[in-house]
Amino acid sequence: AQTVTQSQPEMSVQEAETVTLSCTYDTSESDYYLFWYKQPPSRQMILVIRQEAYKQQNATENRFSVNFQKAAKSFSLKISDSQLGDAAMYFCAYRRGTASKLTFGTGTRLQVTL
Amino acid sequence: EPEVTQTPSHQVTQMGQEVILRCVPISNHLYFYWYRQILGQKVEFLVSFYNNEISEKSEIFDDQFSVERPDGSNFTLKIRSTKLEDSAMYFCASLQGEDYEQYFGPGTRLTVT
Numbered sequence: 001a002q003t004v005t006q007s008q009p010e011m012s013v014q015e016a017e018t019v020t021l022s023c024t025y026d027t028s029e030s031d032y033y034l035f036w037y038k039q040p041p042s043r044q045m046i047l048v049i050r051q052e053a054y055k056q057q058n059a060t061e062n063r064f065s066v067n068f069q070k071a072a073k074s075f076s077l078k079i080s081d082s083q084l085g086d087a088a089m090y091f092c093a094y095r096r097g098t099a100s101k102l103t104f105g106t107g108t109r110l111q112v113t114l
Numbered sequence: 115e116p117e118v119t120q121t122p123s124h125q126v127t128q129m130g131q132e133v134i135l136r137c138v139p140i141s142n143h144l145y146f147y148w149y150r151q152i153l154g155q156k157v158e159f160l161v162s163f164y165n166n167e168i169s170e171k172s173e174i175f176d177d178q179f180s181v182e183r184p185d186g187s188n189f190t191l192k193i194r195s196t197k198l199e200d201s202a203m204y205f206c207a208s209l210q211g212e213d214y215e216q217y218f219g220p221g222t223r224l225t226v227t
Contacts, residue, residue, distance in 0.1 A: 035215075042220070043151075043203055043220075043221055043223075044218065044220050044221070045157070045205060045207075045218035045221075046218075047215055047216075047217075050215060091156065091157060093157075098214075099145050099164070099209060099211070100162070100170065101147065101159040101162055101170060101172075102147075102149070102157075102159065102207075102216060103159065104156045104157040104158070105156060106155070106156045107156055
């Protein structure tokens with residue numbers, strides 16, 4: 001079974017600084033996708049970024065980028081120029097293939113301070 | 115922008131009662147999912163639905179749970195006899211087709227007393 005591990009229950013970053021959230025996963029599949037979701041206090045699940053396993057290039061979305069290390073099964077999220085609105089719970093998620101379920105990690109709560 | 119909607123936003127029910135949680139997926143989406151999140155815990159997969167049948171379900175999705183797409187637009191999750199441990203946030207998600215992202219609804223908070 002696939003597992004997703006987020007070893008940092010909480011992280012804190014100052015406004016305008018950079019923070020990296022860690023995620024590791026375990027799978028024997030070759031075709032899979034990885035995601036980072038943001039969950040603010042409203043508890044809505046918001047997709048931040050996705051990475052296809054077959055792509056070597058790391059995905060980026062504005063201030064958000066990932067460091068995808070396939071051999072190490074590591075998928076970290078870097079948030080640059082942190083803003084107060086980035087404060088939320090962040091979940092790493094794995095999906096085998098193209099339409100199957102998402103398997104989530106336990107989440108990292110990110111605080112952004114002035 | 116199209117979005118997934120869920121009703122009600124909050125449902126309070128007594129233990130042993132039946133509840134139906136409703137979701138309206140994005141109109142051209144083909145795959146549908148239910149997830150739940152017990153307060154303070156991670157999001158867990160319950161069931162996926164495609165082509166009018168369950169395509170996958172988790173161990174959590176036992177005989178007390180059922181899903182239905184009754185009219186081509188709604189996607190419902192029924193819990194036949196609720197237990198205290200069913201208290202959670204329930205998220206519906208839909209996906210247009212393969213190689214796309216799942217879009218999540220805002221969730222229904224279920225409180226079983």
